[in-house]
Amino acid sequence: MSNRKPETGAFFQRDRQWHPPAYTPEYKTSVVRSPQRALISFDNTLSEITGPVFGHSMLGELDADLIYNYAKPGESAIGQRIIVRGRVVDERGKGVAGALLEFWQANAGGRYRHKREGYLAALDPNFGGCGRTITDDDGYYRFRTVKPGAYPWPNGVNDWRPAHIHFSVFGHGFAQRLITQMYFEGDPMIWNCPIVKSIPDKAAIEQLIAALDMNNTIPMDARAYKFDIVLRGRRSTLFENRMEGN
């Protein structure tokens, strides 16, 4: 990304009909945590156009390998071995180089390593559940993990989360900041989940479902899932009345 000219245009307006609204009563916690007044809109200023970027040098050798990054020497996490790979692009289809991705997930039994987590499924002593990576010059990324299990959660009496991996994504501007969740192709639990259903449009939900990718599967080792991520695109600054940087 270093030899590419940084972009300074404002980001496209966010399509808030595509994202979940703040207030989604089927997901009960949102009821008291959702702003009730209208958001106040304004075009991006430098405060939103700019954003922190992170260098590959911050990454440790095993950051993108959840099977081994918490495991004792010679041991590994239990579960179905998978590779998650994909590309971070913006709404114009341009690859986003140098995007920091952080991910976290439950273990293969559906248990998180967290003091607030009380599910009776066992902890895996070799699985921490966090990882991170930075996209390459064309926006591609990959990491290795175990497929997370589904887990019950206190919402309805019998609500279960479909298997999922949480993603936190940084683009090049703070207005692109995004947290989301990736689901797995073929999981019937997806369509019952109140958190998934906070997204009104079925096509938007489908954008969060990673596809099984047998072509990138490593025979006798790990299956692969493809999960592309789209961040907000930028306007061209060519006809802005005040050229930024001039």
Place this chain on the structure above:
Amino acid sequence: MVQQLGYLKETPSQTAGPYVHIGCTPNFCEITGVYENDLGISMVNDKTLGERITLRGRVFDGTGTPLRDALLEIWQADSKGLYNSPSELRGTADPNFTGWGRCPTDMETAEYRFETVKPGQVPFKDGRMMAPHVTVWIVARGINIGLQTRVYFDDEKEANDKDPILQRIEHRNRVPTLIAKRDGSSYVFDIYLQGDKETIFFDV
């Protein structure tokens, strides 16, 4: 039929959930040995230019209960008003200041706390100066898409009065929800997700 514009749709947001710490601040939730430090816990070092300040506060839900499972990120200019970002073309920001910080609310006290510097002024797109401000992004269980707001400072009245963003807020009685109050070397900025004191959140 007309030509297709070909734009993609932004990946939809999903809540950060109750276990956001595992991915974003693993050391904070006792997952140690994976990353040396949690990212964003330190914005300054002993060479950072500008006035050192603490920005702290709590995030309240609609019942008045402070959130003990939220995660906040801030993004701000350095003391001279420059962002530490490749998209900052006006100059080079203080290399000893990251401009970006991340802090979970305390699991007991519910407080967040950033050790930072007072930001300088940054121009609006028409060249007028914006008052010193810090962008804040809040995620948590029950928040479906990250909430964005700004912190302004109560001892910058003159600049605040001329700020192009604050000026456009129709309901003037809501403007104080964006202004942190000085308390010694700290500024206190409490955030109300809903109710009479609901903080102004931005779509930007």
